Amino acid sequence: MFPDRVVSGMRPTGLMHLGHYHGALKNWIRLQSELPCLFFVADWHALTTHYEEPGVIEKNTWDMVVDWLAAGVDPSQATLFIQSRVPEHAELHLLLSMATPLGWLERVPTYKDHIENLAGRDLATYGFLGYPLLQAADVLIYRATQVPVGEDQVPHVEMMREIARRFNGLYGKEPGFERKALDAVKKLGSKRARLYAELRSAWHQEGDAAALEQAEAMLDEAGSLSNIDRERLFGYLKGSGKIILVEPDVELTRAARLPGLDGRKMSKSYGNAISLREDPAAVTKKIRTMPTDPARVHRSDPGDPLKCPVWQLHEVVSDAATRKWVMQGCTSAGIGCLDCKQPVVEAVLAEQEPMHERAQQYLDDPSLVRAIVADGCDKARKLAQETMRDVRETMGLSHLS
Numbered sequence: 001m002f003p004d005r006v007v008s009g010m011r012p013t014g015l016m017h018l019g020h021y022h023g024a025l026k027n028w029i030r031l032q033s034e035l036p037c038l039f040f041v042a043d044w045h046a047l048t049t050h051y052e053e054p055g056v057i058e059k060n061t062w063d064m065v066v067d068w069l070a071a072g073v074d075p076s077q078a079t080l081f082i083q084s085r086v087p088e089h090a091e092l093h094l095l096l097s098m099a100t101p102l103g104w105l106e107r108v109p110t111y112k113d114h115i116e117n118l119a120g121r122d123l124a125t126y127g128f129l130g131y132p133l134l135q136a137a138d139v140l141i142y143r144a145t146q147v148p149v150g151e152d153q154v155p156h157v158e159m160m161r162e163i164a165r166r167f168n169g170l171y172g173k174e175p176g177f178e179r180k181a182l183d184a185v186k187k188l189g190s191k192r193a194r195l196y197a198e199l200r201s202a203w204h205q206e207g208d209a210a211a212l213e214q215a216e217a218m219l220d221e222a223g224s225l226s227n228i229d230r231e232r233l234f235g236y237l238k239g240s241g242k243i244i245l246v247e248p249d250v251e252l253t254r255a256a257r258l259p260g261l262d263g264r265k266m267s268k269s270y271g272n273a274i275s276l277r278e279d280p281a282a283v284t285k286k287i288r289t290m291p292t293d294p295a296r297v298h299r300s301d302p303g304d305p306l307k308c309p310v311w312q313l314h315e316v317v318s319d320a321a322t323r324k325w326v327m328q329g330c331t332s333a334g335i336g337c338l339d340c341k342q343p344v345v346e347a348v349l350a351e352q353e354p355m356h357e358r359a360q361q362y363l364d365d366p367s368l369v370r371a372i373v374a375d376g377c378d379k380a381r382k383l384a385q386e387t388m389r390d391v392r393e394t395m396g397l398s399h400l401s
Helices: 018-032 043-050 054-071 088-097 102-106 109-117 131-140 151-171 177-186 190-206 209-221 227-238 280-288 309-317 320-331 337-364 367-394
Strands: 006-010 037-041 078-082 146-149 249-252
Touching: 006 018, 006 131, 018 037, 018 054, 018 146, 018 337, 037 054, 037 367, 043 054, 043 131, 054 078, 054 337, 054 367, 078 367, 088 131, 088 367, 102 151, 131 151, 146 151, 151 249, 177 190, 177 227, 190 209, 190 227, 209 227, 280 337, 309 320, 309 337, 320 337, 337 367
Parallel strands: 006 037, 006 146, 037 078, 146 249
Antiparallel strands: none
16 A cells, blocks of 8 residues: 555764664665665654753764765665654654553663663653654654664564554544445456455454455555555455554664674773774774783683684674684684784775765765755655645644645
8 A cells, every 4th residue: 555665763873883884774775775765863862861962963963974875875765864854753743642552651661771771861751751652753654664673672663553553543434434445345346346355354254364465465456546545445454444654564684793892782882882984093903902812811822712802793794714714723822813803904994995985075075965864854754744644634633734
């Protein structure tokens, strides 16, 4: 009924590091060549935990967009925009809040984790409690079919699905819906109408998922139907009503966990990160001074790569032959720690070289970045406005359109 579409965003926390690249951006770059993608800077979300520090958001926003472009996110394939430039996000967030149970927000696992782990911050605000609902609005407003996330974010997407389902259940029952749906069935033609009825019956009476899938495929191919009739038939098929908000599916991120320089998760707050566009000399120094297996005190001591943070980097950036050389050389004391680190240095610098090249044009002319984002905001807002017209109408607010 609605075209496949990917939506994802990131909070502007400043310069991005290689952990972001391997954890998320590589997936964005893959997806942008497969499906229509919208990637946004979640600047409102930055305020949910750092509302007292607004001065850094603007600089962090532009730094992050340049990093996306440097990494290979292509504005000719994907739409890049800033959340706050599309005010419809806030409107949908407000309207969804009218019917979202408070308990749904309180049970989000990351809400509890942040309360425990960020005890030094005042997070007793609605903005922080409600950020999963704003997150849902960010996705639902574009009727996204897929959201790329890591496993820890799956509960957020499930809540988005529940919110969409609840909204459609509350507001998708237009007056005379069943009569209009039956009239739409007739427009399929006698053969397809009969098949539709049989498949719908198989789904409702027997829970036959294959029948549901076949019926949905038939509706997708029914070129004679108007969009509104197609929506009605999808809703009638599933036993709901008119589908206004789409339930997105999880696109689990294919992530290679890139550890930090000390073996922990790479994070700026840990001081163990390598920025995407970091100076090559600084990168070299950071890797060459990384801690290694503490049991390997002397060059002649054999080591255990599994106890060494450098090995964790090899597992992500080195090929099989290099890893074999490291494993054999370290355990036999055939190579020293600096020998082991050199292939990592070379691999990281080689990965970063095209990023430096792509970024330079935007650093030389920042207006290029502004133009990309302005164009993306226009495209995103048109899609958002289409959704909001339907939302307002179903909630009795069409007089505001």
